[in-house]
Amino acid sequence: MALALYQPDIPQNAGTMLRLCACLGIDAAIIGPAGFPTGDRHFRRSGMDYLDHVSLARHNSFTDFEAWRAAQSPPRRLVLLTTRARASYWDCRFQVGDILMVGRESAGVPQEVVARADLQVAVPMQPAMRSLNVAVAAAMVVGEALRQLRSEA
Numbered sequence: 001m002a003l004a005l006y007q008p009d010i011p012q013n014a015g016t017m018l019r020l021c022a023c024l025g026i027d028a029a030i031i032g033p034a035g036f037p038t039g040d041r042h043f044r045r046s047g048m049d050y051l052d053h054v055s056l057a058r059h060n061s062f063t064d065f066e067a068w069r070a071a072q073s074p075p076r077r078l079v080l081l082t083t084r085a086r087a088s089y090w091d092c093r094f095q096v097g098d099i100l101m102v103g104r105e106s107a108g109v110p111q112e113v114v115a116r117a118d119l120q121v122a123v124p125m126q127p128a129m130r131s132l133n134v135a136v137a138a139a140m141v142v143g144e145a146l147r148q149l150r151s152e153a
Contacts, residue, residue, distance in 0.1 A: 002098075010035070077119065080101050089144055
């Protein structure tokens with residue numbers, strides 16, 4: 001399993017999600033361009049001491065990410081976390097190799113990315129609420145995916 005961050009624009013959220021990946025043993029990917037420097041030196045300066053414990057792939061663009069995903073064997077499913085999804089992550093059957101993707105904190109993902117997703121899921125919320133913090137939503141969905149996959153092993 002992997003968590004992909006599409007053009008993240010808040011470094012603290014990116015750091016939280018990379019720490020999540022390190023602690024839970026899942027891969028991470030950053031799809032650029034990001035709204036802040038994403039080099040190892042910059043992450044270390046911001047206290048990202050978990051960087052040595054996460055398998056982190058950096059992709060310059062969504063096109064590069066999709067080329068990498070297409071080259072994977074077996075193919076990896078792209079599961080987009082979005083507030084616009086009709087399906088709840090509670091009803092999703094996660095699969096080994098899934099790539100869970102979160103969008104930009106400020107804008108989500110463009111329609112091109114939505115169209116490439118194999119599945120779109122949302123965290124159910126109260127009707128008057130817009131969204132959760134992206135790192136919180138990612139942690140909830142990653143936790144459920146790991147629960148399902150580990151209970152099947």
